[in-house]
Amino acid sequence: MARIARPATWLSFLLMQWGYNLMPRARPKISESKTSDGKKRTTLAVQLAEQLREMIFDGDLEPGTRLQEEDLSQRFGVSRTPLREALKLLIAEDLISFQPNRGATVTQLSLTELAETFPVMGVLEALAGELAAISASDADLDTLRQLHDEIVANYTARNLKAYFAANQRFHERLVEAASNDTLATHYHQLAGRVRRARYRANLSPERWAQSVKEHEQIIAALEARDGAALSKILRAHIDHKFETVRDAILKND
């Protein structure tokens, strides 16, 4: 399988630097057989879907990009049949949009859809907070504390990119700590949507400061295992994040 060479975006590069595996797996619901030598064995359709998903998350395939079957199948060196099946998988995940007889394109979120997404993410992350306050292990708390310190350090250094990366990692980890796969799956899907809606990441000094302050509250409530407080803060935090994103989008149009 010839993998398509792709330039590392700032985000993927950044994460790789940190040694982080890129995205939380959207969903590994497809069990994989394994050969004796431990190699994963799946179908081409599944592999192609994974690759395409990664390319979309990484920004190699920008929203709105048309996905032509012949094109892609040649680039991947496979026939159209498994490629079409891969597209169907991504269609159901809402990563790509589809019109009969007219092909597929990388889904593009309107501001409206983005605005709809945030409140949903908000309640999910609030729930994650509640659950994590109960079920997070001490190791989880350690990891989150470390990530929090990273966030603060990057704020102090005014390193915006690294700040975003650590921030994202923190929230993902928080959701994991809730120990609810269903919750995690739906959260990841929404988080992916938002992340793909790339906007010029400007953060005003005030918003940035406030965001950090909220993070202080988050980690404090978490370490106190105060689920109710955590839930409230997280939801407000997401609301503010949407405001930031909205401003960034509107300013750059």
Next chain:
Amino acid sequence: MARIARPATWLSFLLMQWGYNLMPRARPKISESKTSDGKKRTTLAVQLAEQLREMIFDGDLEPGTRLQEEDLSQRFGVSRTPLREALKLLIAEDLISFQPNRGATVTQLSLTELAETFPVMGVLEALAGELAAISASDADLDTLRQLHDEIVANYTARNLKAYFAANQRFHERLVEAASNDTLATHYHQLAGRVRRARYRANLSPERWAQSVKEHEQIIAALEARDGAALSKILRAHIDHKFETVRDAILKND
């Protein structure tokens, strides 16, 4: 596309001020072309997916059922190619499970997975309540009031089946009234999972009475457009529903 503009929430107002159109997008992720005579035209894969989805929801295909391609394609009178694409769509929706080279089966939820699902549904429906309290039209309220009356009538008549049906429609309609397609999509997916986990639908007299009582509170808060109260009641309501379901499952095993 009979959906009309909703009363402006603070968000929609804001967006409209900035020139962003808030018209709801077509929720079926797969847009459908139409012929001159208004007939929907889609691909076989999409049609098959719809049929299979319905069969699974209706219980024609019980959890654990093996889905053999040749079998199904003959029953539907199509070749395996579009059928396989339909399966891929449902795989990504988690309606069916898949193992490479070993085919697909209708997904079966464990009690653990069911237990995970309810809290997530809970916060989503709570959010739906908050939003609906703001953006539900008067027509929405009328419909919901009617459905509520139906629920009460079926309780009085002790008609369990009709009660469940009306109950389900009420909750679906409530989520619709929130005017957030993203929310609705995720809610529906989870509701479908729960519905498929068929358990012997026994409702103790006490639980039944309590459920109806909660519904009284729900409709009252809704008509008072008290989002906070509605949110709280709904979440508790879902929690109680899970307890009922859990008891039913445990008792029947």
Next chain:
DNA sequence: AGCGTTTAGATTGTATACAATTTGCGGGCA
């Protein structure tokens, strides 16, 4: 020029053929 119509090329949709993998059964053997 402007505008609908036609038509060739491109692209997607479906069927079929064949390859690869799994499954289950029967035979040989300790």
Next chain:
DNA sequence: TGCCCGCAAATTGTATACAATCTAAACGCT
């Protein structure tokens, strides 16, 4: 009996061929 091997049937995975549909450029008309 129990177990392991290997083969045949069943089933899934992939490629290719052809049909249906869409797109856009060329054409002719007013």
